[in-house]
Amino acid sequence: MMINILGGGPQSLLPDLKQYDSTGCKWLGVDRGVFTLLNAGIQPHYAFGDFDSVSDDEWDKIEREVGNLIKVKPEKDETDMELALNWALLQKPQQVNLFGATGGRLDHFFGNVQILLKPVLENLETHVEIIDEQNHLFAKGPGSYSISRRPDRTYISFIPISPSVEGLTLDGFKYPLSDRNISLGSTLCISNELVGEHGTFSFSEGILLVVSSRD
Known part of the structure; x- marks a missing residue:
């Protein structure tokens, strides 16, 4: 099984998401990434985040169209991306792809690089990659x-x-x-x-x- 996670990074850095929309894969949206998935015609299986980066109208659309919605408080110990990855790793997929994890704020980017270490440090078999329009990264x-x-x-x-x-x-x-x-x-x-x-x-x-x- 493959799980794809889309964060809220700049859309200009995203690859063509449709090429990763294979049969049997699951999509998780993170914060504004949920809205981006819906606009791309991809139905998120789950949505994670505090959703502080979406407008009221965008939030209404997310509530209407996403069945499995996990909304968390802004004050928390993990980033929204890490929460989504933690859930994904519990499903024991062969691979997890992280999109929308680069560009914008450097602290979020370095945080996303750090969470690539999770399967290595926890001796998990799942392969996790960050993918954008120009790069693939894994540890x-x-x-x-x-x-x-x-x-x-x-x-x-x-x-x-x-x-x-x-x-x-x-x-x-x-x-x-x-x-x-x-x-x-x-x-x-x-x-x-x-x-x-x-x-x-x-x-x-x-x-x-x-x-x-x-x-």
Whole structure:
């Protein structure tokens, strides 16, 4: 099962949401993202948020058209996006895609990057990605992974998001790497590229943020 979550980030940064609207996937709307989904002709299965970013008319539309509405107080310990992701992870899907999670306020963006760590820190099998019109982001813990070329994403960067990443090896890349230790703050692995259709990356300790992007 796949779950797609749409937050309230700028619509100019959203990809074509219809291409992710596959049979059997569930859509969750977060705050203003609920209204964006409805306007895109996609029916949210659930809606989360304090809805402080929608007008009274927009809220009336959300109340009329969304059956499973979870409204929370603005004063809370988690962001609306984290509340939606927590619910999604409890469903044990294979993948969760986060849209509308970039652009706008930088504190919200960095918060959304942080919640990518949830499945890694909790040893969950669910793969969580942030997707916008220009980037795909996900986090991984120690292991060996295959990565495929995305036709619209030329560059692949590997960014430490823990104090260090130990034993990083990159195979199938323009700039290969063998058993290197990368410290937090290093830009060594920014803007790499696959030389074929597939490559692998592996490491023994730490947490790695993987970013596929284009100019």
